[in-house]
Amino acid sequence: MTAAGTTGSPSGPGAGADLETLSRVVGQVRSNIERVIEGKPDVVNSALVVLLAEGHLLIEDVPGVGKTTLSKALARSIDCTVRRIQFTPDLLPSDVTGVSIFNQNTREFEFRPGGVFANIVVGDEINRASPKTQSALLECMEERQVTVDTGTYQLEAPFMVIATQNPIEMEGTYALPEAQRDRFMARVSIGYPVEAAEIAMLDSRSASNPIDDLEPVTDAAEIRKLCAIVAQVYVSPAVQRYAVALTGATRRTDQLNLGASPRATLHLVRAAKAFAAIHARDYVLPDDLRTLARPVLAHRLLPSVESAMSGRSTMAILDALVAAVPVPEPQHRA
Incomplete structure (x- = not known):
């Protein structure tokens, strides 16, 4: 596989x-x-x-x-x-x-x-x-x-x-x-x-x-x-690091006053495991995390005053942050 x-x-x-x-x-x-x-x-x-x-x-x-x-x-x-x-x-x-x-x-x-x-x-x-x-x-x-x-x-x-x-x-x-x-x-x-x-x-x-x-x-x-x-459902170390990188990106940006919590990271991975199982996979892909980022993370975030005044939505900020996080390279089982 x-x-x-x-x-x-x-x-x-x-x-x-x-x-x-x-x-x-x-x-x-x-x-x-x-x-x-x-x-x-x-x-x-x-x-x-x-x-x-x-x-x-x-x-x-x-x-x-x-x-x-x-x-x-x-x-x-x-x-x-x-x-x-x-x-x-x-x-x-x-x-x-x-x-x-x-x-x-x-x-x-x-x-x-x-x-x-x-x-x-x-x-x-x-x-x-x-x-x-x-x-x-x-x-x-x-x-x-x-x-x-x-x-x-x-x-x-x-x-x-x-x-x-x-x-x-x-x-x-x-x-x-x-x-x-x-x-x-x-x-x-x-x-x-x-x-x-x-x-x-x-x-x-x-x-x-x-x-x-x-x-x-x-x-x-x-x-x-x-x-x-x-x-x-299996979550590889690379995918775990990717999940932490996604939520970590929301904490470091000045566009948000409140980023995603460690509980959000747990929820993102648990949801990705369920998403993978529903799609008949016993392992999680980075794409699973990207697909679930909006429903799992967006409601926890608070935009900064500057972002709100400029009209940038929380969804748009999150989409940009997710797009900027490098996706793990494919790894092959020997």
């Missing part, structure tokens, strides 16, 4: 069969989602990458383009526990994490779990709640646990937060704290549908909502197995 920037891929004897299983299940989930989200294969693929990389997904776009529909379609495609949290200005942190309530009968405090106690948590319009409430997700997103009073409660795997938000220019929104944005592995935008897809939507949704007819095509146990397969 020969791959750019790799030294070969040390795989076990069952790697091929594992990737076939992963490809089959991913295909079933993708087809299920595309029954309600038409003409957006890249967005659906990004959601599946984040799921298999054990990350969290932020869907940002204007109202009415299908953010919540995508979230619900992915959640319904997996036979696991799903909770939806409607982030409103009056939502409290305890509504998210849970609260201890005194039981008059037992004379003891009992923990009542909040909305995050599920395999997939759909956070609808997350930036309409206050930053204090948004911050209630910090611990559970990073450490897969919740601490309330003196008790710590583990969250069952798989655990994924799929949050939707409107652009911050919209009325009644709060900007997500930097620490919150950094915990989302990727941010995607759905965009408006093409004309043919919008016309088809008018026909398919005239009598009922097709999302109500979606049935699960896999379950939590199988998703855990697929995540374990993704974790075994």
Whole structure:
């Protein structure tokens, strides 16, 4: 096997069969989602990458383009526990994490779990709640646990937060704290549908909502197995250095006030492993990292005042930085 920037891929004897299983299940989930989200294969693929990389997904776009529909379609495609949290200005942190309530009968405090106690948590319009409430997700997103009073409660795997938000220019929104944005592995935008897809939507949704007819095509146990397969995907030392170089470039430029964190590097590599596995490869290519740089890194960056005043977007700055980082030379396994 020969791959750019790799030294070969040390795989076990069952790697091929594992990737076939992963490809089959991913295909079933993708087809299920595309029954309600038409003409957006890249967005659906990004959601599946984040799921298999054990990350969290932020869907940002204007109202009415299908953010919540995508979230619900992915959640319904997996036979696991799903909770939806409607982030409103009056939502409290305890509504998210849970609260201890005194039981008059037992004379003891009992923990009542909040909305995050599920395999997939759909956070609808997350930036309409206050930053204090948004911050209630910090611990559970990073450490897969919740601490309330003196008790710590583990969250069952798989655990994924799929949050939707409107652009911050919209009325009644709060900007997500930097620490919150950094915990989302990727941010995607759905965009408006093409004309043919919008016309088809008018026909398919005239009598009922097709999302109500979606049935699960896999379950939590199988998703855990697929995540374990993704974790075994090989990342060569050259590709690891390339990932560090990409994120390091965002920290050294004077065009950005805030560059990508070490967590961003971890997320970029984990997402690339899932991306490679979905494409039936047991090794990561530099092109995988370049493809994922925008969805994984852009939402973590803050442009400098000079860049903002000159009209340069964060995406344009990131694209230029990625283009300037040398790509590892192909290496051949002896």
